[in-house]
Amino acid sequence: MFRRRIAAIGCGLLVAACHIEDHTPTGSRNDDEAIQHVLVEYTRGLSARDWPCVRELFWSEGTYEMALPTRNLVLPIDSARPRLLPAGEQGDGRSFDVRILRSDSRQEGDLAAVWLLTRRRLTSPAGVVIEADWTEHLVLRRVGGDWRILSIALAGGPRRRA
16 A cells, blocks of 8 residues: 555656646747748749739848858848849749748747748740759848848858759
8 A cells, every 4th residue: 555655656746747848939839820921922922023022021121132252242122123033024934933942940029030942943935944042041020010021141142953
């Protein structure tokens, strides 16, 4: 009887000591879904070459940053359109496809940072395919309840694929 009592107390202490720890970052899971939605809309807008859709995802004074061999270039987002989208318009016989390969995000309160790896494929009307992987670092902020992109920094430039 004494051994059963000790075993029961030991089991009770063991159960009380074991609990699942939740290491969810400060933001809620809804915030993570909203951030992922912004990333998907960003790549979808680029693929569609829909600049108004892409521009709407940015904070009014968003920036695009690139490290060039001779200097670093920081542009207001409206000036970065030619760097983000290929020349031409929808229906010109070219196809442009942007796919997310990987995204790693971290959120603290109203600020989030995302490493985004995308594969961009441009096909000319003649069937020539140019494909490159882009690594970008995005900083997002919750503005008025919605997540907006504050800045994008291109990390190392596009890497062409064979």
